[in-house]
Amino acid sequence: MKVLVAVKRVIDYNVKIRVKADHSDVDLTNVKMAMNPFCEIAVEEAVRLKEKGIASEIVAVTVGPKAAQEQLRTALALGADRAIHVATDERVESLAVAKLLKRVADEEQPQLVILGKQAIDTDNNQTGQMLAALTGWGQGTFASKVDVKDGTVDVTREIDGGLQTVALKLPAVVTTDLRLNEPRYAKLPDIMKAKKKPLDTKTPEELGVDIASKVSLLQAEAPAERKGGIKVGSVDELLDKLKNEAKVIS
Amino acid sequence: MSILILADHHDGHLASATAHVVTAAQQIGGDIDILIAGQDVQGVAEQAAKLDGVARVRVADNPVYAHQLAEPLADLLVVLADDYSHVLASSSTTGKNVLPRLAALKDVAAISDILDVVSADTFKRPIYAGNAIATVQSADPLKVITVRGTAFDAAGETGSATIEAVDAVIDNALSSFVDERLEQSERPELSAARVVISGGRGMGNGENFKLLDGIADKLGAAIGASRAAVDAGFVPNDMQVGQTGKIVAPELYIAVGISGAIQHLAGMKDSKVIVAINKDEEAPIFQVADYGLVGDLFQVLPELEGKF
Numbered sequence A: 001m002k003v004l005v006a007v008k009r010v011i012d013y014n015v016k017i018r019v020k021a022d023h024s025d026v027d028l029t030n031v032k033m034a035m036n037p038f039c040e041i042a043v044e045e046a047v048r049l050k051e052k053g054i055a056s057e058i059v060a061v062t063v064g065p066k067a068a069q070e071q072l073r074t075a076l077a078l079g080a081d082r083a084i085h086v087a088t089d090e091r092v093e094s095l096a097v098a099k100l101l102k103r104v105a106d107e108e109q110p111q112l113v114i115l116g117k118q119a120i121d122t123d124n125n126q127t128g129q130m131l132a133a134l135t136g137w138g139q140g141t142f143a144s145k146v147d148v149k150d151g152t153v154d155v156t157r158e159i160d161g162g163l164q165t166v167a168l169k170l171p172a173v174v175t176t177d178l179r180l181n182e183p184r185y186a187k188l189p190d191i192m193k194a195k196k197k198p199l200d201t202k203t204p205e206e207l208g209v210d211i212a213s214k215v216s217l218l219q220a221e222a223p224a225e226r227k228g229g230i231k232v233g234s235v236d237e238l239l240d241k242l243k244n245e246a247k248v249i250s
Numbered sequence B: 001m002s003i004l005i006l007a008d009h010h011d012g013h014l015a016s017a018t019a020h021v022v023t024a025a026q027q028i029g030g031d032i033d034i035l036i037a038g039q040d041v042q043g044v045a046e047q048a049a050k051l052d053g054v055a056r057v058r059v060a061d062n063p064v065y066a067h068q069l070a071e072p073l074a075d076l077l078v079v080l081a082d083d084y085s086h087v088l089a090s091s092s093t094t095g096k097n098v099l100p101r102l103a104a105l106k107d108v109a110a111i112s113d114i115l116d117v118v119s120a121d122t123f124k125r126p127i128y129a130g131n132a133i134a135t136v137q138s139a140d141p142l143k144v145i146t147v148r149g150t151a152f153d154a155a156g157e158t159g160s161a162t163i164e165a166v167d168a169v170i171d172n173a174l175s176s177f178v179d180e181r182l183e184q185s186e187r188p189e190l191s192a193a194r195v196v197i198s199g200g201r202g203m204g205n206g207e208n209f210k211l212l213d214g215i216a217d218k219l220g221a222a223i224g225a226s227r228a229a230v231d232a233g234f235v236p237n238d239m240q241v242g243q244t245g246k247i248v249a250p251e252l253y254i255a256v257g258i259s260g261a262i263q264h265l266a267g268m269k270d271s272k273v274i275v276a277i278n279k280d281e282e283a284p285i286f287q288v289a290d291y292g293l294v295g296d297l298f299q300v301l302p303e304l305e306g307k308f
């Protein structure tokens, strides 16, 4: 079966972002970018399905600027067979990404689409659910285990109270949580080979999707900073402070 | 304006998160209805009817909703949503699972995890692990929103809303429930506890988390963990606090053997008082801690338990 994987270019997870002086947005100039960590887990899961002989072909897709092709090349180096770049320099919200992915899914007819549960820039946690809605497929979000069967997939989900397993009819959408797998690193020869793998570019217009969002960003501000506290020298001092200064214990 | 809230509940109990969502709804303004979807949920409906400011509790009692699967819940909300300007849910795993699906079915955006209501169409929400707060305005006819419970007080419980059955019948051929492994705990819920004590990789193994038990017992605390502690298998996933886990804002948060990565801070830095216990005096957690104690947790914790 064919597996579609959606990968997003985001800031590196180690980077602490700052807002622009005019509060119009966050400042991304000269910030290190990388594949969204949850998307790395999505690619890894697809590659493991291929290694198990379950997936026959892996197609990686991204929506974003030209530079996002770097993340597609990473996906190709990790084991994706082909890549599709939906090129735009606009800010694309989750709903529009889902619509674009829906069009790609219409063309590619995958049995499984794997996305990250959340992009660590917008922290939306929406796109997979929206894609499932638009395709009319079932959704296995926050997956910590994916077990493909004949015509169905069992997905174990990380939920607030523990774990839940659901069975979905294929085709289906899965979004990855942290415990699904531990992504591998790309090896140098694979990075070289990835340069020759096919990468198609399309535009939102070619896919017939209007990417304009009805939600506008009015401003971005820095969160309230916590005042630096003090170091205490002993357990006794700590307890004294908690009782008599902070008054949070009695 | 009229607002529909999808309630969270389990085992016949309304989750405390829903009372916080009601407060967000009150700030938006307008009539507030609560939807209880599930199986044998009459008792939950009665609890929801007490929440202040709620006009109607709508009850969809049917086995198809028993496990809160996204597909039938979103379809049900699509049927009901036409009567409302806003649909809200808490940022629980159910809210996050269902509401974006509803939004796409209605061809509107979803707004995740709001912290503040500026007006009926403008909200604040954290982005980049809470390192920036975005103010966003929606021009969509229907606003579909998840609410960060810790950012809003709980509504009171002196109300008496009417309870009505919803008769829409939804079937679900896309997904089915297989099983659930829920963690049993006598302790308060992480997101609702007055005190949270969390352990990180520094705890060394799962057995050592018992060192937190005695303290948690004395303080009536919930126990949390860092991602590293969960990934290492020390404790289950539902204990993860952070950007991609649970968000907590207790009166007192005690971080033990946790370095203070931005992803962890994103989940706890709105706590009123933060205590950090770490043997590395350079650990970033000390930058947000009100009281830092540099020391070996294996010495500090037993002493702390004895003296609390």
Ligand SMILES: Cc1cc2nc3c(=O)[nH]c(=O)nc-3n(C[C@H](O)[C@H](O)[C@H](O)COP(=O)(O)OP(=O)(O)OC[C@H]3O[C@@H](n4cnc5c(N)ncnc54)[C@H](O)[C@@H]3O)c2cc1C
Residues within 6 Å of the ligand: A013, A037, A038, A120, B199, B200, B201, B202, B203, B225, B226, B227, B228, B229, B240, B241, B242, B243, B244, B245, B246, B256, B257, B258, B259, B260, B261, B262, B263, B264, B267, B277, B278, B279, B280, B283, B295, B296, B297, B298
């Ligand atoms: C996409 C993504 C999402 C993430 N989401 C989350 C999230 O939601 N929540 C989260 O927590 N993390 C999250 N992380 C992980 C985060 O980046 C850190 O790796 C993690 O928080 C580190 O956990 P830790 O502090 O327990 O471990 P470490 O960073 O290894 O720190 C262990 C600390 O214990 C101290 N220590 C060791 N032994 C002792 C001792 N005997 N006594 C006292 N102190 C001791 C050490 O000095 C050290 O500071 C995420 C990462 C990514 C990439």
Ligand SMILES: Nc1ncnc2c1ncn2[C@@H]1O[C@H](COP(=O)(O)O)[C@@H](O)[C@H]1O
Residues within 6 Å of the ligand: A006, A007, A008, A009, A036, A038, A039, A042, A061, A062, A063, A064, A092, A094, A097, A114, A115, A116, A117, A118, A119, A120, A122, A123, A124, A125, A126, A127, A128
């Ligand atoms: N621009 C994009 N291009 C490709 N995939 C995306 C994009 N935005 C979001 N996704 C996918 O959707 C997941 C969740 O993102 P979000 O819903 O925005 O938090 C990501 O981990 C990706 O798998």
